[in-house]
Amino acid sequence: MTYELLSKQETADLLKISSVSLDRIRRRGEFIQPTMIGRTIKFRSDRVKEWLDSK
Incomplete structure (x- = not known):
């Protein structure tokens, strides 16, 4: 799985x-x-998206 690293502001x-x-x-x-x-x-973009989906 590919992901990008996001800054705090992103x-x-x-x-x-x-x-x-x-x-x-x-x-x-x-x-x-x-x-x-x-x-x-x-922040790993894939984990941020998973967290958003769980909310």
């Missing part, structure tokens, strides 16, 4: 929320864990 845009809201739901454990590349937060 993920927030896809979810139609602000990046601050994305940080909140992530910290509360209500969202998928990010992939860290160095100090950069990335």
Whole structure:
């Protein structure tokens, strides 16, 4: 399965929320864990879509 790594802003845009809201739901454990590349937060597009489908 192929996927792309989305930035925090790209993920927030896809979810139609602000990046601050994305940080909140992530910290509360209500969202998928990010992939860290160095100090950069990335989200796998396939996992984001799975999470959206489950809501």
